[in-house]
Amino acid sequence: MTDLPKKAAAKWSRLLRVEADAQALTNSCLRELSEANRLLDNAPHGPRAPSLRAVIIEGRARLVELQQRHREAAALNTHLLRWLERNRSVELEDLPAARPRLLKGDTAVDAIARVRDRIAALRGEHTATEGAMLPIGDLKALVRSHVQTLAERARPKIAAASDKVEVTFRSKGEGWSNKPDLEGLLAWLDPAAFEARLCEELAGTAGTSLRLSPEEKSAALSKLRAEMDALEREEEALIEMAIDTNGVTIERRASASPAAILGVRQKQQARAMA
Incomplete structure (x- = not known):
């Protein structure tokens, strides 16, 4: 795996801890359920039976929530790990965190939905541009x-x-x-x-399809990728804001950019933009 710069390494460690904590909570809930079931089986008509049944019902509901939280954390970390493995020879550098933008009356959750809608629209434009025919x-x-x-x-x-x-x-x-x-x-x-x-x-094949020269297509795709990258970094900043200010955990998209999540970019990319 590639060596991560300082801030990205700290975030990666935090995300791994989130997964480990979710697994630990899931295991603890399973043990509590197992014990409650054991006690109820031993005394199904005893004085504690009603409270044990309530504990089991509540525990099962909590277990579903904890297992989902663990699956999300594990899927995210697998997504990041695969990206890091593919980029093991790439030198990365930390980027300053994006500044999330909130419209008047917006919450972080509202802003994330707005940014995700824009990302989805840009992905559609990107697909259409990639498939553009020549003039x-x-x-x-x-x-x-x-x-x-x-x-x-x-x-x-x-x-x-x-x-x-x-x-x-x-x-x-x-x-x-x-x-x-x-x-x-x-x-x-x-x-x-x-x-x-x-x-x-x-x-006869002209139709109304998008038509771009190779130079126009390359420029359009570069512009779209830059805008999507900026939005994905804003999305990540908003997710962190929701956690820090409201204690709200928002699941990251399965296709979210690992570079945006970790707050890094390739060093040669930085030189190219200079």
């Missing part, structure tokens, strides 16, 4: 390049002897054959016409 002009340039490649590949080889001519064609593999590659032959016979017909077919 028609760029696609036509790809068609032209494809036709040129086909035509060059399909150019026949002619061998002339004293009384005959032998024509062979390059196959779709590496060898030669007396059977032409039809697609390539069409491109070789009339590349302009073949290209024009392919572009006509291409125009």
